[in-house]
Amino acid sequence: MTKRLITPQSEKVFFFLNACLLLESSLNSLFHKQASPLPDHLSLSYFPFEHFICLFFFSLRSLLFCRSRKKVMAEEGTELSDKQKKEIAKWFLLNAPAGEIQYVAKDLKSVLNNDDVYDEAASEAFPVYNKSHMICLEMPGRFGDVLVTSYGELQGNEYLDPKTAQVAIVDHVKQVCTEVRPATDEELPTPYVEEYRCALEAELLKYVGEAYPKGSCSVYCINGKDVEGPGYDFELVAVISAARLSPQNFCTGSWRSIWNIECKDDIQVLELKGKLQVGAHYFEEGNVQLDAKHECRDSTMFQSPDDSAIAIASLIRHHETEYLASLEVVFNVWLISIPCASYRYLLTVEA
Template sequence: MDSKERIETAAAFLLQAPPGEINDVLNDVRTIISDDELLQDGVYPALRDYNLAQFIVVEVPGVQHQAIISEAARAPESTEDGPERFVDPRSKSTYQFDHLTLEASDPQPVEVDSDSEPLRAALESSALKYIHAHFQEGVASVFSSTKANQYTIQIVSNKYNPTNYWSGRWRSEYLVNLSDNKIEGKILINVHYYEQGNVQLATTHTLNLKVPTAVVTAAPPASASKILALIEDAEGKYQSTLQGTYTTMSEKTYKNLRRALPLTRQKMDWDKVLGYRLGAELNSSKGMFSNSAATAAAAEDDE
């Protein structure tokens, strides 16, 4: 396999990295490639795609909150060749982001659109209240579009528990189009369990919500509150559906895949399997000796 093929393979591995484990995958790939300069140049585009798709969060210098790295967050002045900058609408600033070190730098103030800002800020406030109530470690960002009456709401929540061998990420994105009275959304969930195995769950759920005209014409705070209520209801229903699916899988699907326990109703301890075999042989020999003794005693009686 030549260098190009190895880099392409490494990039494919990175794009499939479980939540919170991108550095572990990168370190493993680094060992395989054995050329840091080649690795950095070759996999940087894959790292960028991964960060944008996974809604990676970053600490913005000078503020007390995290921001989301995504396609919607890309600053208009960003170019493919030059330093890439992203918008943090909450602090009304842009910053430079390094996809390899996952660090933000050089924050700069940015002017906001005075027409869209009142509703955008109201949506942001309602989104923050929503994640505070439902996501333990959630981050939300709301972006206004260059098109009138269009906004993007993004939510991400990460939970990493390497001590118990699992990690997970919830992502949801909603394109709010008040001109058409609709919301187009998607929910993406990734969970990785890797204790004595390697199991990944990846789900994608799309939805379309109708926004009542009364909500569109309401004042920004009231409109934003109703829009987030619609999102809350949709996500709540999806979580209930997932819970029902998991219960069914646990009680039926996985149960059918499992091998029944032995008569002892205990799992086999494979570290002691040789001992089990030796015990069985001893019991067999004991029975054979007993039968031989009984036969000999019967023969003496006949004499």
């Protein structure tokens, strides 16, 4: 007799295992043209969970063949075009875990065995990856670090660092900053807006220094940077990026948060919209990835630059601490719920 071991405490673990088995079945179907039968209690209806976890069952080479097989399944033996190879390569680069794109790129280059296809894929994928992961690069000349984000992007491969009023020229594929130049007056906000921006950045630097040992932050003005004084609205965006990369211990992790702050002078309100994203990758015995996302809103009074900065930083600290605590609760439930080394044992037990 077989019965399910699904309890409220192990529900999220069950979701995780469903994802693993469904992915395994879908990948098998690409090779054999017919999906492997799934247990009756497994279905796509078990996917309304917030924290999406994906377990890859194949090596990079197998996965590359797997995705290409899907595109040419109806034409067995057909050689992939260079365009198809480029799109597949871009997919792998864009979906590389935090801090691991160079490892993926090295394997892809070997698998493709075509420098032209690889170079084209890399030139398109690396800028998108670097901006989405908000990587932090050291600027030459002891100017400090610059965050590569879409909010600081100027033209070409130039990125503004608001803290130092410098513009960094970035080599995306090598992930290095090659040159630095001073920002022009047109690229910077007015003194009135800069006072608010600078005050908020100072408060965030204190918070990030306490909360994220290897974190960085920047505050940009994305709307109304020409505002000269009170009576007009403007918008700031604060970004926080932190990564802990430990490939020698088979794990990497990242934290990214984006906070849009609308400064509404007419109603004296600051409206905050936050987007938080946490990524983790563990690959010692298997290959497990976590991609968790969360959005939140809040508001506070529009005050002086210093008072507004303190209020905004306090709200950001509150929401990020609260979300991190909720993730820790989920992980603790998983640890308590796993009774043995075999994941599949969680689904059924012989009575």
